[in-house]
Amino acid sequence: MSSSGAQNEPYVESLECSRFVLTDECPANAESWFLARCFAALLVRGVRGIVSFADPVPRTDDSGAVVAVGHVGTIYQATNAVYMGRATPRTVKLLPNGVVLNERMAQKVRRQEQGHEYAERLLIRQGAPALRVGVDPKVWLREALVAVGARNLRHRGVHRFCGQVVGVAARPMTLPGREGCGRWLPSEAPFPTDICSYTLRLLTTPGRSWPLLDQGQAFTVRSYRGAYDVRWISLKRALPTGLSASDRLVVDATVLAEHPEVGTLACTAPTLPVVAEEDLKSLEGALLVVTWLLDSGFDRGGTLYVIGGGTVQDTAAFAASIVHRGARWVFVPTTLLAQGDSCIGSKSSINHRGYKNQLGTFHPPAEVIVDDAFLGTLAPREVQSGIGEMLHYAALGGGTVWAAFEAELSGGWERLSTADMSALAMRATTVKKDFVEADEFDTGLRRNLNFGHTFGHGIEYASKGHIPHGIAVAYGIECANAYAEKLGILAPEVRARIGLIVRGLVDGSELREVSASQIVSGMAQDKKRVGDEAELILLEDLGRPVRVSARLDGHLERFLEHVLDTW
Structure with missing residues (x-):
């Protein structure tokens, strides 16, 4: 003008x-x-x-x-x-070097208009074959984009x-x-x-077609202390003769009372029953286990068997990592959350004076025994929590693993048998296995596994712990996907597809007691926060995570207010 x-x-x-x-x-x-x-x-x-x-x-x-x-x-x-x-919103082609091949450039190639050579050279430098005489430019362009690994980016x-x-x-x-x-x-x-206030960095997913394991099957996880097996097998079949005199058993007292086979096992070796409450997951709780081990004569030739959920696992694994500079231990997870998440990965985390999960070690088990019989005594809320946690693995896995979860949960999570639950748990942990093997010490790629967790931790904090971890993660997945759609990263139809499963698991009732400002305050406590920014793992599609840094300020609070209103 x-x-x-x-x-x-x-x-x-x-x-x-x-x-x-x-x-x-x-x-x-x-x-x-x-x-x-x-x-x-x-x-x-x-x-x-x-x-x-x-x-x-x-x-x-x-x-x-x-x-x-x-x-x-x-x-x-x-x-x-x-x-x-x-x-106007659009979908653009993003080349591996980060350059966008826009529609005008593509049109020049298709029509061989002036300037088409630049676009062709751009693709050839990325690995596409040269355009040969007699080849239809339209066909060449389509095949060249596939050859170089161009991906769609929703803008x-x-x-x-x-x-x-x-x-x-x-x-x-x-x-x-x-x-x-x-x-x-x-x-x-x-x-x-x-x-x-956000920056985005694509993170490569190990991505493959994860197999669906049947009862009796196993997979192996490689770790810095050697490989270990995760076996889906009954406890009785896994340990038919019980434990040796040099072994020790730490067990959730409730599990010990509810499952006779655990009582039988406890008769074969010195046993420490513990109450699986948050107070146990502390330095005091870990030292209680260490003291008992030393007082009972536990030596380097023995194995510590741990039977329980995540709280018992964290405490006993931390104790095993520091006694004798690292004792051999075997884990039998008894909750769906532990079977489908924490049983592999090497991490142990304990709390200290109000700081959640701030102390920990990397000390993988020698073996994991997954027995679906333990899931029969879980309360419905514990089942929901386990499924909520596993959903983020399904979304990160994409492809066949997401399809398996979608098929199983479409009829309602309440209808799942214990075998169905453990099958999903094995599926989830095979996804986690690839990330753990690629980045055991959580310095890069493994951070993809925080998808849904930064928002989830904020929700868990805002509820003062009343919302179980896995249920908070399910809500965190919905928040993350809403944010990704808002940024133009995730297509609305993909968000809707994932949201259908999430909303079939949780109904929003838990969110009535939390506020957006409380959630942001909780996100500020996340140990992966840097300065005034939270690191978010979002999706650009099923199986395609991206990393975003978002300032913990008013814009995030306004966004969360809107999300809470949708429930």
Whole structure:
């Protein structure tokens, strides 16, 4: 637009600007200064109108390196530009090097228009074969995109700003918004703020077709202390002759009372019954186990058998990791949450003076025995919690593993038999196995397993522990997927597909006693938080996790208020 209101001739009195990004490395007002100099130069050349696009979606290559950061036009907001809303949502092709092959470039290839060579070279450098004479360019393009591993990225549309540059360019260093250069039109719509504080990095999933194991079968997990087997077998068949005199048994007192086969086993070796309450999962609880082991004459030739759920596992595994500089131990998980999650992975975590899971070690078991008979005495809420936890593995696994969960749960979780539950648990842990083997010490890839957990931990904290962990994770999955859809990362139909299973498991009743601000406060306690940002693992599709950093501020609280309202 011109100052006189006359229609401009395109590309003569108007200019399109993009990728003016206010980065953290930019000192003080340097970018504003640079933009002001640009406006001054444009004035000299007769440019009066500016249209600018701010792309909020970062670009990453397959290694996870950010090649172009996302932004919401903070520099244009600062100069009081008119925000015109988003452009049309679309799906773009993202190449392995993080470059977008847009539709105009693709059209040039298909029609062999001027400039098609650049797009073709771009694909060839990524591994596509050269376009041979006589080959249909449309067919070549389609096959080339498959060959290089291009993936679809759902884009909600760039942010659009427009403004008017008027005045005399006599003071080229005047900042925008002052007399002389850069007087923008008054703001007519709220500026976008919802996604100005996130960065995204793709994380490669080990991805394969995970087998469905039957009762009696096993899989092996590789660890730094050697491989160990996870066997789906009854306790009696796994240990037909009981324990040896040098072995020791730590067992959940409730399990000992409810399952006669455990009582029989306890008669074959010294046994310590423990009460599976949160107080046990502490330094005091772990030292109680260590003291008992030493007092009972436990030596390096013996094996510590642990029978119980996650609380008993964490305490006894921590004790095993420090006694004799690492004792051999075998785990028999008795809850669905332990069978489908914590039984593998090497981690032990205990609480200390109000700090949850802040002390821990990596000390894998020598064997895991999964017996579905223990699941028959679980309360319905414990079953829900176990399924909620396992759902995040199903979503991370995608493909056949998600289809298996979807098929089993479509008829209602209440109808599952104990064998059905353990089958799903074995399926979930085979997904976890790949992440653990690739990153046992949780320094990179394994962090994908936090999908649903950052929001889930916040919900658990907000409820003061009244919402069980796995149920909180189920709600966390729904929150994560809603956030991913809001950012344009996850397609609405995929969110709906996952949400159908989540909402078949939980009904939202637990959320009535928590608030968005309490959840954000809980997220701020997460041990993977960095400064004022929480690390979120989101999905761009089933089986395709991405990492996002989100500031723990008002925008996240407003988002959560909206999510809570949907329940």
